[in-house]
Amino acid sequence: MTAPSNDIDALLDRARVLVCCGSGGVGKTTTAAALALRAAERGRRVCVLTIDPARRLAQSMGLTELDNTPRAVGDVDGAAGGSLDAMMLDMKRTFDEIVLTHAEPARAQQILTNPFYVSLSSSFAGTQEYMAMEKLGQLNREGRWDLIVVDTPPSRSALDFLDAPQRLGRFLDGRMIRLLLAPAKAGGRAYMKVLSVGMSVFTNVLTKVLGAQALKDLSLFVASLETMFGGFRERAETTYQLLKEPGTSFVVVATPERDALREATYFVERLSAEQMPLAAVVLNRVHRSAAPELSVQRALAGAEALDETGEAPLAAAVLRVHADRLAAAIRDERTAARFAGAHRAVPLVQVAAQAGDVHDLDGLRTIGAELANGPEASAPVA
Amino acid sequence: MTLFPGVKLHVVTGKGGTGKTTVAAALALSLAQAGRQVLLTEAEGRQGIAQLFDTAPLPYEERRVALADGGGSVYALAIDPEAALIEYLEKFYNLRRAGSALKRVGAIDFATTIAPGLRDVLLTGKVMEAATRDRRGGGRLYDAVVLDAPPTGRIARFLNVNAEVAGLARMGPIRQQADSVMNLLRSRQTAVHLVTLLEEMPVQETVDGVAELEAVGLPVGAVLVNMVRAPLLPAGSLDAAAAGRLDGAEISAGLKRAGLEPTDRLVAALAAEAGEHAGRVLLEAREREVLADLGRPRLELPLLADGADTDGLYELAELLTEQGLA
Numbered sequence: 001m002t003a004p005s006n007d008i009d010a011l012l013d014r015a016r017v018l019v020c021c022g023s024g025g026v027g028k029t030t031t032a033a034a035l036a037l038r039a040a041e042r043g044r045r046v047c048v049l050t051i052d053p054a055r056r057l058a059q060s061m062g063l064t065e066l067d068n069t070p071r072a073v074g075d076v077d078g079a080a081g082g083s084l085d086a087m088m089l090d091m092k093r094t095f096d097e098i099v100l101t102h103a104e105p106a107r108a109q110q111i112l113t114n115p116f117y118v119s120l121s122s123s124f125a126g127t128q129e130y131m132a133m134e135k136l137g138q139l140n141r142e143g144r145w146d147l148i149v150v151d152t153p154p155s156r157s158a159l160d161f162l163d164a165p166q167r168l169g170r171f172l173d174g175r176m177i178r179l180l181l182a183p184a185k186a187g188g189r190a191y192m193k194v195l196s197v198g199m200s201v202f203t204n205v206l207t208k209v210l211g212a213q214a215l216k217d218l219s220l221f222v223a224s225l226e227t228m229f230g231g232f233r234e235r236a237e238t239t240y241q242l243l244k245e246p247g248t249s250f251v252v253v254a255t256p257e258r259d260a261l262r263e264a265t266y267f268v269e270r271l272s273a274e275q276m277p278l279a280a281v282v283l284n285r286v287h288r289s290a291a292p293e294l295s296v297q298r299a300l301a302g303a304e305a306l307d308e309t310g311e312a313p314l315a316a317a318v319l320r321v322h323a324d325r326l327a328a329a330i331r332d333e334r335t336a337a338r339f340a341g342a343h344r345a346v347p348l349v350q351v352a353a354q355a356g357d358v359h360d361l362d363g364l365r366t367i368g369a370e371l372a373n374g375p376e377a378s379a380p381v382a
Numbered sequence: 383m384t385l386f387p388g389v390k391l392h393v394v395t396g397k398g399g400t401g402k403t404t405v406a407a408a409l410a411l412s413l414a415q416a417g418r419q420v421l422l423t424e425a426e427g428r429q430g431i432a433q434l435f436d437t438a439p440l441p442y443e444e445r446r447v448a449l450a451d452g453g454g455s456v457y458a459l460a461i462d463p464e465a466a467l468i469e470y471l472e473k474f475y476n477l478r479r480a481g482s483a484l485k486r487v488g489a490i491d492f493a494t495t496i497a498p499g500l501r502d503v504l505l506t507g508k509v510m511e512a513a514t515r516d517r518r519g520g521g522r523l524y525d526a527v528v529l530d531a532p533p534t535g536r537i538a539r540f541l542n543v544n545a546e547v548a549g550l551a552r553m554g555p556i557r558q559q560a561d562s563v564m565n566l567l568r569s570r571q572t573a574v575h576l577v578t579l580l581e582e583m584p585v586q587e588t589v590d591g592v593a594e595l596e597a598v599g600l601p602v603g604a605v606l607v608n609m610v611r612a613p614l615l616p617a618g619s620l621d622a623a624a625a626g627r628l629d630g631a632e633i634s635a636g637l638k639r640a641g642l643e644p645t646d647r648l649v650a651a652l653a654a655e656a657g658e659h660a661g662r663v664l665l666e667a668r669e670r671e672v673l674a675d676l677g678r679p680r681l682e683l684p685l686l687a688d689g690a691d692t693d694g695l696y697e698l699a700e701l702l703t704e705q706g707l708a
Contacts, residue, residue, distance in 0.1 A: 024398020054583045211554030290651035302640030315636020320614045321659045355661040357582040
């Protein structure tokens, strides 16, 4: 059930883009960082793009500045000739940069200060997903790295980031935008004539609900965006294509819990429908027992027997810890087996629950080793 | 005794993976005891409530999903921004037909995409409408409304709709709507509860979330610590266990007494497991202190062995009641 020991290493040695996805709170960022570090120490020039790392993990990778540019991570073992750069996504700044690239300075300024732009570019719905993909495209074009590892935003659904680029592309090319453009283009009062009935209802409602000034801001914003239409759509499309290219692989991250696995299932099915290559499903926080031979029942019976006499409180407690741990391990193993049974074609890689949070490179190395070689301590409980 | 007398709107947030939706549902059940009517709403289109109560996906309609003691009920509503906008247009402008025309040209999708602040006003506006209904207005009257809100990282922004909309609409109905939503959210009728685990990242996000909520004047309620595990080792053995210094001979003798064969391998394996358990308990104690420093009521809910199924929800609801949340 666990992938053959060198599958992950083979992937790290050949992939050009690795996208880690999964629902929030499953250890996506840590998995992405661990894979990137391992690839770097195996000799590749790697860049890892993280979205929202835990503070101490970010610090350990030198991500103290949020400046939207990859920075070299210190203390990476470069003996094999590899290197690791890391960056944290600054969504708004990425968006601003696109505007600055595609519009002349005066127009760009107009866009950047428009209240609708400010709202759109700093809200989290969809924009973050789109900007993560945009940044991936940029990093890829720079051509400085052998491998780019992307951590995806903590979407309400893991699928969001796949759809976001196209949705924004579609949106910018949509009928509404064209309708809204009409007044700005025609100018003055004459524009009323070119409007469809639907449009006048629309402006009517908007004026009522938002107020006339807001409508003006909106039209101006849309008009300014028009200059960048082609650019936007093209970028969204190339990024989407990049996700389909050979060399791009996906890693779905989950934990052995119902919600996380449900999201993982959606993702696995979606990737297969889109013919995007799924390299592995990583199951984080899997419980394991070091002494599976002592069953839950026998451990608990032993603890109870000791409780009666009160003679050996430490041994009784230790037996209870074991029973608890083994029960969790059995549950996780069953969950993993069920998932593996439903997705036979997908390699399932399990990572043991860590005693504490991971916040240094050594912790990442341990996880990386476990991803590649399986658990060192013990085999999963049957 | 209740910790939050007079609170009608309970907003529940939490980092992904902390069980926010489960806790929100348990809170709704707890509030529904003694014959009270409670509405549980979700604002993110995830259909988490339907999955939790094992029902078909919820339409944009208030549906009863659970019964509580004494004739109380929990109704659920998945708020859809599009439907909320059409309802809003109809209610205030008698513009139902315009609403469907707008939908046809994609205007609503457009409006909620280009101005996400507007979408949040619609979502929170619907919650406010449900929480402030009176006899004259029609519609079901609720004793309490629970909102399963966006995660901690986005909560202050999501609730602070005023600021979001102020830049877009300086006057007009949407602005007025945003203002009345803010009035309710900032009032004593609202409490924002934060769900966390005793782990570093969720606790850090909770601390940040509390600061952000306070900064924008939103009323922070309780910190709800979810999935708490009972410490199994005697307190005096924790440090030794975590440092790998448990007395092997003592364990070995105890195992023998319990009728188990204490091989060296088994003793070492059990000590290692105890060590990891102790490490976790000590870490949890540190995180608990961080949460205590927030000076908010702190309630704890156990990790349910069988996961959060419907029986588990009732169990959690009971524990919330016992701890004074409802």
